[in-house]
Amino acid sequence: MVQVTKTAVNPDINELKTQLKKLNSKAGQMKMDLHDLAEGLPTNYNQLMDVAGQTYEIYRQIDELKQQLTKLERGQ
Template sequence: MSDLEDLQMKIRRLQSRAGTAKMDLHDLAEDLPVGWRKIKAVAEKTFDVFAEWDAAKTELAALEKSR
């Protein structure tokens, strides 16, 4: 597999993880005030996966531009 294909696969996996994290955060918000102690951990997890996904998309754009 090429670097481009590997990166595209990584982005698809991250997109899936980001969607799951977003739903976890949404579910937590809907159940408030129950589980309020989990807000920080769930939000950090969501932030981290979205940041990783964004970085991978930026890397892909740079790779595609250089070709």
């Protein structure tokens, strides 16, 4: 009987990659929303800080996940 060995990928790495894909998609949308809001200034200027804060937070999370992913990948 032939045994097939599968290269095991750390589930944490796969989970982080999935989270990154989701956040990157959301970040792209937030970036477009921020751009649209900026183009329309001064209309809706009162939303600027909220949208900018949300956009910042998403990109901060992406950066954090990328750092975690790099550490995990180097550990293998």
